[in-house]
Every structure is written in C-alpha cells, then in structure tokens.
Amino acid sequence: MNWLPRTTERALLALALAGAAGCIDQGALFGPDPETHDGAPRVRLPAARYTLFEGDRVALRLEALEGDARAELLVLDAAREVVWRSGAVQAADTVVEVPVGALPPRLLADTTLSLTAAVDAGGTRVWATDDTAAVLSRERAALRPVRFHAGRVVALDADRPRSFALDPIGGRLYFAAPGRAVIGVVDLASGREEDGTAVPSGPVALRFHYGRLGALISGGTELAVFRAAPALTLAHRVLLPTLVLDIQTPRPAAEGDTPAQVDTLRATVRPYAAGLAWGCPDGECESPLAFASSGLAGTDPAAAGAVLRRVPLAATPAAPLVIPVFQPGWAAEDTAPSRVWIFAAASSGGDSLVHLTEDGLGCATTVLGHGVFDLSPARPGVLYAASADESACGDGTRLTRVDDAASARPRLSALARRNQLGEDRIGRVLELRVSPDGALVLVRTADAVQVLDADLRLRGTVEVPGASAIAWVEGPEPGSDHFAVASDRGVVLYDTARRREAARFPLGSTGEGLLVVWRTGGELVAAAAPRDRDGLVSARIPAP
Numbered sequence: 272m273n274w275l276p277r278t279t280e281r282a283l284l285a286l287a288l289a290g291a292a293g294c295i296d297q298g299a300l301f302g303p304d305p306e307t308h309d310g311a312p313r314v315r316l317p318a319a320r321y322t323l324f325e326g327d328r329v330a331l332r333l334e335a336l337e338g339d340a341r342a343e344l345l346v347l348d349a350a351r352e353v354v355w356r357s358g359a360v361q362a363a364d365t366v367v368e369v370p371v372g373a374l375p376p377r378l379l380a381d382t383t384l385s386l387t388a389a390v391d392a393g394g395t396r397v398w399a400t401d402d403t404a405a406v407l408s409r410e411r412a413a414l415r416p417v418r419f420h421a422g423r424v425v426a427l428d429a430d431r432p433r434s435f436a437l438d439p440i441g442g443r444l445y446f447a448a449p450g451r452a453v454i455g456v457v458d459l460a461s462g463r464e465e466d467g468t469a470v471p472s473g474p475v476a477l478r479f480h481y482g483r484l485g486a487l488i489s490g491g492t493e494l495a496v497f498r499a500a501p502a503l504t505l506a507h508r509v510l511l512p513t514l515v516l517d518i519q520t521p522r523p524a525a526e527g528d529t530p531a532q533v534d535t536l537r538a539t540v541r542p543y544a545a546g547l548a549w550g551c552p553d554g555e556c557e558s559p560l561a562f563a564s565s566g567l568a569g570t571d572p573a574a575a576g577a578v579l580r581r582v583p584l585a586a587t588p589a590a591p592l593v594i595p596v597f598q599p600g601w602a603a604e605d606t607a608p609s610r611v612w613i614f615a616a617a618s619s620g621g622d623s624l625v626h627l628t629e630d631g632l633g634c635a636t637t638v639l640g641h642g643v644f645d646l647s648p649a650r651p652g653v654l655y656a657a658s659a660d661e662s663a664c665g666d667g668t669r670l671t672r673v674d675d676a677a678s679a680r681p682r683l684s685a686l687a688r689r690n691q692l693g694e695d696r697i698g699r700v701l702e703l704r705v706s707p708d709g710a711l712v713l714v715r716t717a718d719a720v721q722v723l724d725a726d727l728r729l730r731g732t733v734e735v736p737g738a739s740a741i742a743w744v745e746g747p748e749p750g751s752d753h754f755a756v757a758s759d760r761g762v763v764l765y766d767t768a769r770r771r772e773a774a775r776f777p778l779g780s781t782g783e784g785l786l787v788v789w790r791t792g793g794e795l796v797a798a799a800a801p802r803d804r805d806g807l808v809s810a811r812i813p814a815p
Contacts, residue, residue: 311397311405312336314390321386321417322779322801324808326424328368331388331399339363340392344371346417349383351410362390378419379777385414420779422810425457425798426464432800432807434547436477436484437787438499439707439745444787444798445484446807447474454486454503459789459796462809468503470495476547476563480648481556487563491543494582496559507559507584511542540580541566546642549582550651552677559584560677562654564642579644579656581676643700647725648749649709652677655727657700657714669697670714670727687727694729697721702741702784707749711767715741720756722767731770735763739802740781746790753815755788755797757781762797764788764815773815778808790814 313334321329331342344357355378360369369388378384388399389412397405398412406412430448432455437444443465444457453467454474476487483506484497492511497503542565549561561582644656654676658669672687698716705712711730712723720733720741733756740757744750744764753773755764762776776797785800798809 311395311407312340312390312392313405314342314388314397314399315401316386316388316399316413316415318415321415322804323371323417323419324422324424325371325374327371329371329386329388330366330368331362331390333362333365333367333390336362336365336390336392338393340390342367342369342388342390344369345387345389346378347385347387347409347414348381354378354384359391374419374421379421382418384417384419386417387412387414418779420801420808421777422779422808423462424806425462425809426455426807430805431782432785433475434477435785435787435798435800436479437745437789438479438484439749439789440482440747441500442789442791442796443499444789444807445477445479447477447486449473449475454484457798457807457809459798459809460791468497476545478547478549480549481551483556483559485547485549485559485561487544487547491545491563494544494547494561494563494584496549496584509582509584511544511563511565511580511582513540513542541568544580546644548644548646548654550646550648552651560651562644562646562676564644643703645703645705646676647705647709648707653709653725655703655705655712657703669694670700670723672727684726690726690728696729696732704741704743706743706751707745708751711751713741713743713754715756720754722754722770733765733770740784740786740799742786742788744788744790744795755786757786757799762786762788762799764795766815774812776810776812778810
C-alpha cells in the first residue's frame with residue numbers, strides 16, 4: 272500500500288536525484304557535519320609511522336592557515352585517550368616543527384600508541400586529517416603508529432650515516448653520511464653536534480687512531496688523514512690509483528711428460544675503496560699506513576670489495592700490498608710459490624713487485640676483500656681479516672691474521688690458522704673489531720657474537736639473533752673489559768670475561784655496524800644510528 276500521495280512521492284524522488292547530482296547542499300537539508308569544517312585550517316602528518324626520541328622534531332603540514340596559530344603533538348592509547356602531549360609551538364607557515372621533549376618511561380615500552388596533532392587557530396581547534404576537510408574532534412583525528420625509544424637525538428640532520436669513528440680521549444664522535452660533503456662531529460659529553468669539516472664528494476669511511484682521523488673521501492677514491500685536535504687539519508692525502516694485477520700460480524705437471532705450467536690471471540682493481548683500517552707503525556705517526564678494500568673491474572659494484580690493498584701515506588711509500596682473490600685449482604695443501612705482480616705508477620716510473628713467496632700455509636692468496644678487517648691498535652703491523660668464502664683457502668682461513676702487514680714481506684700467521692682449523696662454531700663474519708688494547712678480537716655473525724684472543728682462539732660465544740652492530744667500550748685507558756651488541760632488543764653491554772649482560776641502553780634497532788660506546792668518569796655513553804630513520808641518537812647509563 273502506498274501511504275504517500277503521488278505528487279509527494281514524485282517530489283521526494285526529484286529531491287533525492289538532485290542531491291545525488293550535487294545540485295543541492297546536503298548541509299542545508301541535514302545540517303553541517305559537527306566534526307568537520309571546510310573553511311578551517313587543515314593539519315597533516317606526512318609520515319606513515321614514527322620512531323621518536325627525546326629531542327626529535329616532528330614536521331606538520333598546515334593548509335589554509337590564516338594568521339598565527341599554536342600546534343602541539345598528542346599521543347593516544349588504544350582507547351583514544353591522551354597519554355602524552357608536547358608543548359605548544361607558534362605556527363605561522365605551511366610547515367611547523369614541533370619538538371619532542373622529555374618522555375615519561377611508560378611510553379617507552381608501549382607498542383600500541385598512536386600519534387596525532389592539533390592546532391588552535393582563531394578560536395577553533397582542528398586535528399590532524401587525511402581528508403579534504405578540517406577535523407574538529409579527537410575521535411575523527413588522523414592517527415599514526417608511533418614508537419618511542421630512550422635516548423636523545425644528537426645529530427638530527429645527519430641523514431643516514433655510513434661510518435663512525437670515536438676519539439676515545441676527547442669523546443668526539445666523527446660520522447660520515449653519503450649525502451653530505453662534510454665529516455660531522457658530535458661532542459658526546461655535552462650531546463651537541465659541532466661544526467663539521469668540508470671534504471670533496473662526501474666521506475664514505477672513517478677510522479680514528481693515535482689522535483688522528485683517517486677518512487676515505489671523494490667517493491672512496493682518496494684517502495686523507497687529519498690531525499684531530501683542536502680541530503681537524505689535513506696531514507696526509509693520497510689518491511688511490513687503479514691497479515692492474517698479474518696473479519701467477521704454478522700448476523703441477525700432470526702424469527707423464529707434460530711440463531708444469533703457470534696460470535696467470537690479469538685483473539684491474541677499481542680505485543673506489545670501501546672499508547678502512549689504518550695505523551702508525553712509527554711512534555710519532557709520521558708514516559701512517561692504511562688498508563682499504565676495493566672491487567675488481569667486471570664485478571658487481573654493489574658487492575663487497577674483492578681486494579684488500581695497502582695504502583702508504585709516508586713521503587717514501589712502501590710497495591703496496593694486495594691480497595687478491597684465491598685462485599681455484601690449486602689445492603690448499605700445496606706449497607708451490609705464487610707470484611702476484613702489481614703494475615702501478617711508482618715514483619721511479621717502474622713496476623713494483625708486490626708479493627713473491629713460498630707460502631708454507633698452502634695458500635698464497637686469500638679472499639680478504641670482503642670489507643671486514645681491522646688493525647690491532649696496540650700492534651699496527653697485525654692485520655685481521657675475514658673471508659667472504661667459507662673455504663677460500665682451505666680449513667682455518669675464514670678468519671685470518673696477517674703479521675708484519677706494514678713490511679715488504681707480510682706473512683699469514685701459522686698459529687692463527689692452526690687455531691682456526693676445524694673451527695665450525697663461527698659463521699660468516701659480518702663485522703670484526705680488535706679491542707683497544709689489542710688483546711681480543713670481537714666478531715659478529717648473523718646470530719651470534721664471538722670473542723677470540725689475539726691468536727684467534729675462540730674464547731666464548733654470546734647468542735644474539737639479529738645482531739646489527741658491535742663495539743668495544745673505549746675510553747682514555749685502552750682495555751677490553753666490556754663490549755656492546757646492538758639488536759632489536761636495544762644495545763646490551765656484556766662483561767667480556769663472563770659473557771654476561773652487565774647493563775642495557777634501550778636505544779632500539781641500530782644500523783649495520785653503527786655503534787660506539789665511550790667511558791667517561793662513572794658513566795657510559797652509547798651513540799648509534801637508528802635503523803629506520805635518519806640522525807644519530809645517544810644515551811648514557813652509570814658504568815657497571
């Protein structure tokens with residue numbers, strides 16, 4: 272039964288069609304939405320999610336803002352109740368940055384929090400929106416997942432750093448970011464970033480030793496050493512040349528009358544270096560010597576370096592050392608001599624013989640261009656390196672110690688190789704750090720951290736799934752009592768002798784290999800680069 276007159280039915284149908292076509296203002300019929308406003312300013316949170324530390328700044332985009340306003344951040348729990356709010360800041364432009372002040376401890380452990388923002392303008396309070404209209408109620412506000420971490424941002428504009436170097440006496444942290452043509456510096460004692468030093472094309476790797484900072488600059492094609500105090504001043508600078516290698520390996524005679532032959536591999540080494548380790552063989556550091564890893568031409572540039580090269584910085588350079596890729600087809604137990612020649616422009620204009628030795632270890636060349644290596648601070652002539660290949664030169668060569676690395680006749684340590692024979696508890700090494708006193712070696716694999724002595728005897732293992740960085744605790748007095756490991760659980764400090772947790776820095780996930788820990792008085796200061804955001808963060812705890 273039709274309860275409406277036909278004329279009324281037709282009128283309502285026409286009204287509905289007109290409304291659907293946009294010819295009638297719906298607000299005129301039903302009233303405006305009390306929770307939105309087309310004429311009010313709109314507030315937007317640009318990021319999809321946030322990871323925040325004390326001292327951070329959150330940028331808000333403001334649209335249709337006329338006159339001055341005040342903006343603030345708010346954190347809501349799962350019930351949309353406010354559990355924290357920032358201080359309000361003046362807003363008079365299209366972008367305003369709201370600082371994150373002191374964080375209550377209860378925020379650090381909560382993973383269910385959401386971030387929003389509000390702006391007071393002209394007597395109207397508007398909330399963050401993802402729509403075209405301003406939002407007038409907290410219930411309709413746009414929310415973003417947020418995670419808070421302990422620690423304080425100390426270099427917010429550092430992009431994503433690629434390398435750290437710590438001055439253990441002065442407490443200065445030097446950092447290199449690919450997007451900046453500057454070596455940045457942070458004073459860890461005060462937690463403030465200081466003026467950096469401009470360099471060509473941005474630094475890619477840094478290492479500190481003996482009051483000096485070594486840096487690969489110009490995209491890894493130059494090596495520079497700076498005196499650190501009172502400010503960085505250039506002491507040495509050298510171009511890394513393109514190298515041509517002839518690797519000659521004798522091949523034993525086959526059965527019968529077939530004469531012995533020599534296999535020769537010619538390879539070109541790119542000048543672009545990645546990892547860096549360097550030291551001072553002489554007491555006054557007048558003749559520093561560096562090691563860097565470079566790739567071979569024809570290989571993937573994104574892959575780890577394939578050659579470890581020695582870079583002399585003295586006025587009278589020593590012959591460069593290159594330990595290239597191990598040649599297959601020559602058994603590890605064989606002891607025939609292997610020749611490695613390098614062709615590079617020397618001061619005399621002639622070619623330089625790099626390596627000619629009968630290697631009693633059965634492996635004349637080894638894969639040490641993996642980019643994982645370090646020099647002993649106590650003995651700069653002792654070089655430790657990890658191989659990317661599990662059996663590059665036979666058993667016992669995944670980790671290698673090279674003695675007399677600064678001399679004309681470096682040699683592989685027979686004791687270190689013997690200690691590594693049959694050692695199947697160490698996986699592929701991702702990071703290697705020699706302790707400040709040179710007594711121990713710390714290595715990181717995919718799921719564990721191992722402590723070895725100077726002769727590469729395994730002393731202990733700490734299971735840390737997903738470890739992303741390791742660091743020795745450094746300070747004015749070199750030692751090896753404690754080390755730190757970063758993972759998703761934060762940064763954990765371990766007692767070296769017992770391999771037990773001694774303290775914790777709740778800094779969150781850390782970028783690969785980007786961690787330092789500095790001892791100052793009765794405190795420890797950890798600095799790291801967060802994995803999922805730009806900048807540097809630090810935190811301090813009482814020393815155990």
